[in-house]
Amino acid sequence: MAVRNPADIRNVALAGVAGGGKTTLAERLLFATGAINRMGSVEKGDTVSDWTAEEKEHHHSLRPSVVHLDHEGHLVNIVDTPGLADFLGHAIAAFPAVETVCIVVDAGRGLETTTRRLMAVATERNLPRMILVNKMDEQQADLELLTEQIRSTLGTVCVPIGLPEAGREGVINVFDAHDKSRKPEFSGVEAAHRQIVEQVVEVDEDLMAEYLEKGDADALDKHRVHEAFEKALREGHLVPICYVSAKTGAGVPELLHVFASLLPSPLEGNPRTFLSPDGGETYASPDPAKPTISHIFSIASDPFVGKLGDFKVHQGTLKSKSEINVGDEKKPVRISHVLRPQGKDNAEVDELGPGEIGVIAKIDELEFNSVLHQGHDLDGLRLKPLPLPKPMYGLAVELKNHKDESKFGPAVAKLAAEDPCFMVDRVAATKQTVMRGLGELHLRVVLEKLHHGFGIDVETSPPKVAYKETIASKGDGHHRHKKQTGGAGQFGEVWLRVEPLPADHESGFEFVNATVGGSIPRQFMPAIEKGVRQVLGDGAIAGYPMTSIKVEVYDGKYHPVDSKEVAFVAAGKRAFIDAIRNARPVLLEPFVLLEITAPSSYMGDITGDMSTKRGRVQDTEVIGEDTCVIRAVAPLGEVQNYSNELKSMTGGAGSFVMDYSHDEQTPPHVQQEVVAAFKPHEEED
Numbered sequence: 001m002a003v004r005n006p007a008d009i010r011n012v013a014l015a016g017v018a019g020g021g022k023t024t025l026a027e028r029l030l031f032a033t034g035a036i037n038r039m040g041s042v043e044k045g046d047t048v049s050d051w052t053a054e055e056k057e058h059h060h061s062l063r064p065s066v067v068h069l070d071h072e073g074h075l076v077n078i079v080d081t082p083g084l085a086d087f088l089g090h091a092i093a094a095f096p097a098v099e100t101v102c103i104v105v106d107a108g109r110g111l112e113t114t115t116r117r118l119m120a121v122a123t124e125r126n127l128p129r130m131i132l133v134n135k136m137d138e139q140q141a142d143l144e145l146l147t148e149q150i151r152s153t154l155g156t157v158c159v160p161i162g163l164p165e166a167g168r169e170g171v172i173n174v175f176d177a178h179d180k181s182r183k184p185e186f187s188g189v190e191a192a193h194r195q196i197v198e199q200v201v202e203v204d205e206d207l208m209a210e211y212l213e214k215g216d217a218d219a220l221d222k223h224r225v226h227e228a229f230e231k232a233l234r235e236g237h238l239v240p241i242c243y244v245s246a247k248t249g250a251g252v253p254e255l256l257h258v259f260a261s262l263l264p265s266p267l268e269g270n271p272r273t274f275l276s277p278d279g280g281e282t283y284a285s286p287d288p289a290k291p292t293i294s295h296i297f298s299i300a301s302d303p304f305v306g307k308l309g310d311f312k313v314h315q316g317t318l319k320s321k322s323e324i325n326v327g328d329e330k331k332p333v334r335i336s337h338v339l340r341p342q343g344k345d346n347a348e349v350d351e352l353g354p355g356e357i358g359v360i361a362k363i364d365e366l367e368f369n370s371v372l373h374q375g376h377d378l379d380g381l382r383l384k385p386l387p388l389p390k391p392m393y394g395l396a397v398e399l400k401n402h403k404d405e406s407k408f409g410p411a412v413a414k415l416a417a418e419d420p421c422f423m424v425d426r427v428a429a430t431k432q433t434v435m436r437g438l439g440e441l442h443l444r445v446v447l448e449k450l451h452h453g454f455g456i457d458v459e460t461s462p463p464k465v466a467y468k469e470t471i472a473s474k475g476d477g478h479h480r481h482k483k484q485t486g487g488a489g490q491f492g493e494v495w496l497r498v499e500p501l502p503a504d505h506e507s508g509f510e511f512v513n514a515t516v517g518g519s520i521p522r523q524f525m526p527a528i529e530k531g532v533r534q535v536l537g538d539g540a541i542a543g544y545p546m547t548s549i550k551v552e553v554y555d556g557k558y559h560p561v562d563s564k565e566v567a568f569v570a571a572g573k574r575a576f577i578d579a580i581r582n583a584r585p586v587l588l589e590p591f592v593l594l595e596i597t598a599p600s601s602y603m604g605d606i607t608g609d610m611s612t613k614r615g616r617v618q619d620t621e622v623i624g625e626d627t628c629v630i631r632a633v634a635p636l637g638e639v640q641n642y643s644n645e646l647k648s649m650t651g652g653a654g655s656f657v658m659d660y661s662h663d664e665q666t667p668p669h670v671q672q673e674v675v676a677a678f679k680p681h682e683e684e685d
C-alpha cells in the first residue's frame with residue numbers, strides 16, 4: 001500500500017469557545033460525507049469525537065480528538081479541540097498538527113475571551129485561519145451584526161465567502177466566480193463577491209492592476225484569483241468567514257467544498273519549526289522517503305488499550321511493526337500498530353506518510369510533545385515551544401491514604417507528562433504539595449484520573465501564596481568561619497556583595513568571582529556558591545525561594561591547612577545572608593493578567609470587585625452591541641476562586657482567561673506578617 005499523496009490531505013482544527021458546536025459540527029461533517037450513518041449528540045454522550053469516559057461524564061470535549069472523512073478525493077482530518085478555558089492548553093497543543101485553524105464562533109454569543117485568544121495564537125504561529133459562524137439556524141442571532149463585530153475586533157482581513165440564504169436553510173457561495181450556486185439575483189451576492197476578490201488581489205500586484213483597469217471581478221482569470229486566494233490565506237491576508245449550522249446541516253456542503261478546494265495541503269501549508277539540540281531552527285520536509293519526523297500532540301488513556309498518542313507525520317513515513325526513537329531516549333521502541341483516528345474506532349493501517357495524522361497505542365515512553373524519529377541523528381529534536389498558558393490555578397493536596405505515598409510521585413509525573421498545562425510542585429516554603437493547572441475543572445479532571453487510573457485519593461485545599469524573596473538595593477556581606485575542634489580546624493572568610501538583577505533575567509541568579517590576587521583560591525569558589533545556593537532555595541527572611549540576585553565575591557582569606565570545602569560553604573552562606581539583610585530584602589508575590597469578557601451591564605461590578613482584590617484594571621473595551629472586555633492585573637492569591645466568583649457575579653455569562661503576568665512587591669504590612677511568621681534557620685555559629 002502506497003502512502004497517501006500529501007497534496008490530497010487537509011488537516012483542520014476546530015477551535016473556539018466551549019459550546020460553540022465544534023463537536024457537533026465534526027459529527028455533522030462525518031455524517032454528511034457518509035463516514036457515519038447516524039448522528040450522535042453531545043448531550044447523549046455518543047459523538048465520535050467526545051469518546052473518553054471523562055468527556056462523556058462532563059459533556060464537554062477535554063482533549064483534542066481526531067476524526068477523518070473523505071470528500072472530493074481528499075482525506076480531511078478534523079481535530080476537534082476543547083473550548084473551555086481550563087483546557088485551552090490542550091487546544092493550542094493541537095495547532096502544530098494542522099495546516100488550518102477554523103475558529104468556531106457561536107452565532108448567538110459572539111466573540112468570547114477564549115475565541116479571541118485562540119485566534120491570536122493561530123496568528124502568532126503563522127497558521128492560516130478561517131472563521132466558522134455556527135448555529136446560523138438560530139433565528140434570533142443577528143448574523144450581519146456579528147460579522148461586523150468580527151471584522152471590527154479581528155480585522156478587515158475577515159471576509160465572508162458564503163452568505164446565508166433567506167430563511168437560513170442554506171448558504172450561497174460568493175467566491176467561485178463561475179460557481180452555479182452563486183445566484184446573482186440574490187441581493188448582496190455581487191457585493192460580497194467583489195469584497196472578497198478585492199481582498200485577495202491585494203497579494204498579487206499584477207492581478208490588482210488588472211482588476212483596477214477592468215473594474216470587474218468576473219473578468220479576471222479564475223485560476224489566478226484562486227491562487228491569489230490561497231496565497232492570501234497562507235499569508236494571513238485573508239480569513240474567510242463561513243456560516244454553518246451543525247444542527248440542520250445548512251452550509252455544510254459548501255464548507256466541505258471549501259475544505260477540499262481552497263485550504264492548504266501539508267505541501268502548501270506554512271511548515272512547523274523544529275529546534276535541534278543546539279537551538280538552531282530546522283524544518284521537516286514532507287517527503288515520504290526521508291527518515292520520519294512525527295510529533296505527539298495529544299495523549300489519552302483508555303482503560304482497555306492503555307496509552308494512545310495522537311501524532312502528526314511531518315516528514316517520512318511511520319510504519320507499523322517498525323522501531324522508532326522517542327525524544328532523546330537511546331533505546332528505540334517498537335511500534336506494533338499504526339492507526340488512522342476516528343474517535344475511539346481507529347482503523348489499523350500499515351503506514352502513514354507525510355501530512356497524515358495518526359494514533360499509536362501501548363507505548364509507555366510517549367509524552368505530550370514527544371518527537372518520534374528514526375536514527376540518532378535527530379536525537380533531541382523538538383518542536384518550537386508553543387505559547388501555552390501558564391498553569392496558575394493551584395490546589396494544595398494531601399494524600400487521604402498514607403500508603404499511597406510511593407505511588408503518588410510517579411502517578412502525577414505520568415499525568416504531567418501527558419498534559420501540556422499541568423504540574424506538581426513541592427513548595428518548600430509552605431511545606432505544601434501543590435498541583436497547578438488552568439482552572440478548577442482542569443484539576444478536577446486530573447484528580448479523577450488519579451482516582452480511576454491509579455487508585456489514589458487526595459484532600460485538597462487552596463494553596464498558600466508562593467512568595468519569592470529578592471532585594472531592592474545593593475548590599476555588602478561578610479563572614480569569617482572559624483572552628484577549632486581537636487586537631488584540624490576549619491577556616492574560611494568571605495566578603496561579597498549582592499545587587500538586584502532585572503526581573504526578566506533568564507535564571508534570576510548570577511554568581512561572579514571578582515577576587516584578585518588569590519585571596520581565595522579558585523577551587524573554593526564552588527563551595528561558596530553552594531553555600532549561597534542553599535540560602536537561595538530556602539530564603540533569607542521569610543523562607544521563600546529567592547530570585548533576581550547577582551552575587552559577587554570580591555575578597556576573603558584562607559588558611560593553607562584549615563581551609564576546607566565545608567568552611568567555605570558555611571562562610572558563603574552566612575556572608576550571603578548578611579549581604580541580603582543590608583540590601584533591603586523584599587517579598588514578591590505573583591500577579592496574574594485576567595482578560596474577562598461579559599455582558600456590558602456587569603462592567604461596573606467586575607471592575608469594582610477587582611479593586612477589592614488589590615487588582616488594577618488596565619483597560620476596558622466594548623465590542624459589538626453589549627459585550628465588554630476587561631483586562632486587569634491582580635495578585636494570584638486573591639483570585640484563586642475567580643471562576644466561581646465571576647460565575648455568580650454574572651449569572652454564568654462571564655468568561656475569563658488568566659495568565660502569569662509578573663511578580664510584584666507585597667505591601668509592607670503583608671511582608672511584615674509573613675516575615676514574622678517565619679522561623680529562621682537557627683544561627684549555627
Ligand SMILES: Nc1nc2c(ncn2[C@@H]2O[C@H](COP(=O)(O)OP(=O)(O)O)[C@@H](O)[C@H]2O)c(=O)[nH]1
Pocket residue numbers: 016017018019020021022023024025041042043059060061083134135136137138244245246247248
Ligand atoms: N441551534 C444549534 N445548536 C447547536 C448547533 N451546533 C451545536 N449546537 C448545540 O450546542 C451545544 C454545544 O455543542 P458542542 O458540539 O458540544 O460544542 P463544543 O463545545 O464547541 O464542542 C450542544 O447542545 C449542541 O447540540 C447548531 O448549529 N445550531
Ligand SMILES: [Mg+2]
Pocket residue numbers: 022023024060061080081082083
Ligand atoms: Mg466539543
